[in-house]
Amino acid sequence: MYTETQIISTTTGNSVSDALDGTGELMINVGPQHPATHGVLHLVITLNGETIKKIEPHLGYIHRSIEKMCESLSYRQFIYVTSRMDYLSSHINNHACALTVEKGLQLEVPPRAQVIRVLMDELTRIASHELWWGAMAMDLGAFTPFFYAFRERETINDIMEETCGARLTMNYIGPGGVMYDIHPNFQKRVKSFIQLFKSKINEYDELVTGNIIFQNRMKNVGVLSKEDAISFGCTGPVARGSGVNCDIRKLFPYEIYDKLQFEEITETAGDSFSRYMVRIREMHQSISILEQLIDNIPEGDFQAKTKAVLKLPKGEFYTRVETARGELGVYIVSEGGTTPYRIKFRSPGFSNLSALDHMARGSKLGDLVAMMGTLDLVIPDIDR
């Protein structure tokens, strides 16, 4: 372990010649501003040559005390804040919060709202995986996939914009249903997106998945065993890449997920390539869910009848959902008032990041970047 003064001395900068002080170790700071940290992550890395000996993630640069803010907001209001947490899964964050409040109120959600919510969740999951795919390829030095991914993601964003008025930080899913009904164009545009995406995902495989350089960079790199994945508390595609069955949609089905036909994707190798394949295959599953639902949106209310000001009964409520990055848990302690007494989010990125040091030791610096890419880090999700 490094003492606080040692860490400060590395961040303020010892010179190159001081660093090579005979131990052969070089300490470098990756981040808080670095092209591969996907935000303001700060990693203090000890290198021997180019081989990683130790990684220490330092958090705190983007901390906005979202949990504390939620305590002063009403049960309808606090959902808005959570869109800014994991901003690539904002629908799913909203969904988790709405589910927790509904659990407290024992509220029945109309079937139409349930279907719309799931449709939005899966569109968000595809959009998030798209961005991850492009960004991860860029971490490996391939620039073109980034643009290709954004081309398709843009169509999803357009659909979102039309329906809920926002392209990134949506506030559409609320307690009791959704805020307003879907746009008349929604079904048509989602169907055309499904057609577009099916042809484009083959292009992704041709450009990246099948590439020999890409496979050499990904296979047997950053291996995380099943046991380690469980003990680090990894969830989502990171854990499923190591063969852990942890899809909340299958394990603890919420909304209508138990009535849908889809597979839980797992890979066994636990390396960067399996994490990559899990996400690619998940996109296919999400498309299949969209196909099952898009023509079967039931008629009826899009929102349950609720009071203007919600009051949760005294008690503790916890629900979890599967975001694009893994398990998001929302824990609310209520004292019976209009605002929560305490809120705690169990975010997927934080636990996934904790496995990075274990995965990366002994790898090369270039592999670290690839590994971080496959963890799919969103920093505000880690550092709320």
Add this chain to the structure above:
Amino acid sequence: MFSLEGLTNSVQQWLSAHFSATGVLLVESLIVIVLAITLFALLGLILVLMERKVAAHMQIRLGPNRVGPQGMFQTAADTMKLLMKEGLTPDGADKFLFNLAPFVVMIVAMLLLAPIAFAKNFQIWDINIGVLFVSSVSSISVIGILMAGWASNNKYSLLGAMRSGAQIVSYELSAGLSIISIVVLTGSLQLSDIVASQQNGWWLFKGHIPAVIAFVIFIIAVTAETNRAPFDMAEAESELTAGFHTEYSGMKFALFFLAEYINIFIVCAIGATLFLGGWMPLHFGNLQGFNHLMDYIPSSVWFFGKVFFLIFLIMWFRWTFPRLRIDQLLNLEWKYLLPISMVNLLVITVMAIMGWHF
């Protein structure tokens, strides 16, 4: 056949008529220096724009399309911007080496323009060891990169420079062996001789499969030597932010940038000269009619056409492939390319001795 030969001859005659022998040499040197610098700047402008346009087409984006017609003045505007930026020298850097490094890299690139035959009988210096000159001078540029990386007092730069050193020194072997295979076939180190030997067909076709292998290895090796993706380990923006030139700004950065593009031009020119006949039009053995038809296209057009085709190829790599890891890169060179090119050289030597090529 249209050529620039007449132009150079008339300049030479006019100068000889008006000046002494020393005067002629001085004036000619001056003209050559001015032309070389002009070409240097012009190539920089064209190649940077070309890179953007090629990237834009591959990545379904628009590319520069605002400054001037079709964005043609974009690089001129970029140059203005770079000229006006402040050239910073980081605190704690070795100031002398830090400022010297971009010039070393650039001067090397400039020197390499000398032996290249741009058109029929249009060459700055037809030195009889042209190939040797190119391969030896080009290896100096790694010193500039190491200098920049070390003197920056930045750990990213240091890592980038060390990678670059390992990479360029290794890949020079394969590139050198591929070059030697053509020298073996031609029996001369002089670039004009090598071009002339392709009168009845380019070596890529005349040398059977071994020549094709040598050409492929050459292209891979020079891509690595010029630090282009998928071998851009020295810069590796996602790992080392920008590697050896992280700390450079303004014009000092531009010099590195320019030198990189000129180096691409030079290696492609060498590749075109050795394997694709340089300025020599497409000839097939004794097909008189076809050969004569091809001769109507000016030799400079042939030369630049081939060079820009190869440049396009290298740009295509960049926008298609992900980056290798440094140990994979060295494995590729030492375990695959080098043994293959050694065996290939042996085969080519036997072929040359037995006269099995066309």
